[in-house]
Amino acid sequence: MTPTRRHILRVGGVLLAAPLAARLAGRAWAEDTVEIVMRGNADGSQVWFDPIGILIRPGQSVRWINRDPGNSHTSTAYHPQNSDRPLRIPAGATPWNSDYLLPDESFSVTLTVEGTYDYFCIPHEHAGMVGRIVVGRPGGLGGSTVSSSASQGGEPVPDEALRAFPAVDEILRRGIVRHT
Amino acid sequence: MFLRFAVAAIAALAMPALTLPAFAADQVEKAPPSGAYKKVSTLVKLPDFLPGLGQLYVDPNTLPAGPFLAYDHNGKLVSTVYMLPIEDLSNKDKSFDNLAAPGGKVDHVDVYYNAGHPGVEKPHAHVVLWHVSKADEARVAK
Ligand SMILES: [Cu+2]
Numbered sequence: 627m628t629p630t631r632r633h634i635l636r637v638g639g640v641l642l643a644a645p646l647a648a649r650l651a652g653r654a655w656a657e658d659t660v661e662i663v664m665r666g667n668a669d670g671s672q673v674w675f676d677p678i679g680i681l682i683r684p685g686q687s688v689r690w691i692n693r694d695p696g697n698s699h700t701s702t703a704y705h706p707q708n709s710d711r712p713l714r715i716p717a718g719a720t721p722w723n724s725d726y727l728l729p730d731e732s733f734s735v736t737l738t739v740e741g742t743y744d745y746f747c748i749p750h751e752h753a754g755m756v757g758r759i760v761v762g763r764p765g766g767l768g769g770s771t772v773s774s775s776a777s778q779g780g781e782p783v784p785d786e787a788l789r790a791f792p793a794v795d796e797i798l799r800r801g802i803v804r805h806t
Numbered sequence: 807m808f809l810r811f812a813v814a815a816i817a818a819l820a821m822p823a824l825t826l827p828a829f830a831a832d833q834v835e836k837a838p839p840s841g842a843y844k845k846v847s848t849l850v851k852l853p854d855f856l857p858g859l860g861q862l863y864v865d866p867n868t869l870p871a872g873p874f875l876a877y878d879h880n881g882k883l884v885s886t887v888y889m890l891p892i893e894d895l896s897n898k899d900k901s902f903d904n905l906a907a908p909g910g911k912v913d914h915v916d917v918y919y920n921a922g923h924p925g926v927e928k929p930h931a932h933v934v935l936w937h938v939s940k941a942d943e944a945r946v947a948k
Contacts, residue, residue: 668858669932670920695948696857697923726851726924752929753921 659687659734662701662757664727664747665805666694673697673750675757679792679803684738684762690724691732698726699755700748701733704783709748712780716741716761737761742794746787754790764794834908837881839863846874850924859934860884860946870926871902875909876934878945883909885946888933889926892919909937 660682666673673694682688690701704714705721715721716739724733726748737743740762747755792803832841846862847854855861860876874887886909894900916934920926936943 666921669918670858670923671918673921696853696859698851698853728851729853749922749924749927752927755921 657686659689662688662690664690664692664694664699664701664755666697668696670697673699673747673753673755674805675701675747675755676805677757677802678790678805679758679760679797681760681797681801682737682762684740685736686761687734687736688759689732689734690727692727692729695729698728699750700724700726701745701757702748704744704746706780710780711746712783714742714744714783716743719743741765744791751787752784754786756787756790758791758794758797760794760797764798832908834875835883837861837863837875837877837883839875839883839908841865842867843875846925852924855879855946857948858946859887859932862887864925868906870928870930871905873906873908876946880945882945884936884938884942885909886912886935886937889920889930890933891926891928891930893928895931907935909935911937913937913939 660680662680663676664673665676675690680688690699692699701722701724702708702711703721703723704711706713707721708723719737719739719741722733722735722745727733737759738761741760742764743759743761745757745759797803832839832843834840834843838845842865843863844866845854846852846864849864849866852862859874860878861881863875863877864872870889870891872886872888874889875883876885876887878884886907888902888905890902894902912935914936916932916936918932918934920930920932922929938945
């Protein structure tokens with residue numbers, strides 16, 4: 627079998643104590659690394675990230691792992707450096723792109739800049755395979771909230787993807803938003 | 807942007823195939839098929855064996871429609887698959903005409919939606935000409 631690939635990318639920025647932390651007792655918040663799985667159904671008619679929305683602490687790591695036996699997926703930040711996509715991560719944060727992950731391969735990033743991060747799967751953006759991570763506070767240090775459908779420049783985000791993002795409010799309220 | 811790159815990469819990989827006689831009497835019953843067919847997992851990042859489809863070969867020049875030739879774990883041809891982008895199917899100015907069908911006898915046909923995968927990124931329909939019985943589809947289920 628292909629050995630599990632694990633890349634660690636440290637995303638630079640200032641680590642802030644999040645005032646929300648005290649109020650949050652969510653499981654994800656307490657873990658060192660939160661896991662987001664990439665899945666699809668048997669005939670490939672549906673593909674998704676699960677959870678689709680998650681709240682984490684600054685400095686926490688996120689690992690995507692492909693659990694779809696018949697497809698490959700990517701985790702790719704909305705950022706002009708990734709195929710000229712609009713900026714939908716905090717202005718000071720470093721974008722990531724996992725490249726294609728085969729079944730059971732994984733990819734990790736550590737997110738230190740507060741704010742809201744939107745990402746997509748390269749071959750499945752048009753199928754609505756996107757996700758949202760809130761690090762600390764949604765409109766924190768990076769200054770970019772990206773919570774609405776507004777996007778600056780680049781190739782527009784398809785409607786299927788815009789409809790799929792969970793609301794920032796719901797992520798803050800529940801800590802974790804599962805794929806349904 | 808990315809798609810253009812992927813197409814270019816596939817085209818580059820396809821180059822050596824162009825030097826082969828394109829219409830040689832292709833042997834397709836057993837993997838690997840002769841002629842211009844390449845194993846899909848060597849062209850793009852996809853598992854070697856796709857659950858539900860099997861091990862796929864395609865002539866890169868025929869992308870995205872194919873035919874893709876699908877083999878079971880023993881290398882026996884089980885189906886011929888066409889991948890037709892939804893946006894092309896709903897475009898009155900586009901059609902898919904005279905697609906090759908080298909696999910011979912067809913037992914039954916499945917048509918279903920696929921959200922996309924490397925090689926054919928856009929949402930598309932899989933049109934599967936099964937050369938084996940419905941019961942024998944299990945040979946590529948996993
Ligand atoms: Cu995907």
